[in-house]
Amino acid sequence: QALLSNVFEWNRSVDKIVKTDIPSHIMEKLADKTMRTKKEISREIDVRKKVFDWMLANNIHSTPDVETVIQRYYYDAETILERVAADL
Known part of the structure; x- marks a missing residue:
């Protein structure tokens, strides 16, 4: 049986x-x-995590939009991280 563990969890209180x-x-x-x-x-x-926080802050919630950001991160992480740094 596989043991699963969450790396990140949503904390509703904060x-x-x-x-x-x-x-x-x-x-x-x-x-x-x-x-x-x-x-x-x-x-x-x-x-x-910073990329996910940036997506949340910029209301990037839909599956296609999230997929686009993740794909761009894998192909050109530097550009995405520059955008994240500029906005956070």
Whole structure:
């Protein structure tokens, strides 16, 4: 049976997405599979959270719009991150 864990959860009381603790065994597997350090993985998760926060702040909620941002992030992360930094 697969064990699932949320990396981010919606906290209604503060109306924000908050980071949950990532179990160390998951971080170790990610590091092993991606050949990255745990620190690099944590940084990437933080960057992606900023993109999600930016989407929320800019009312990007529809599936097609979210898909577009995610696709652009994978093809040209620098441009998306510049936009995020300018708006946040």
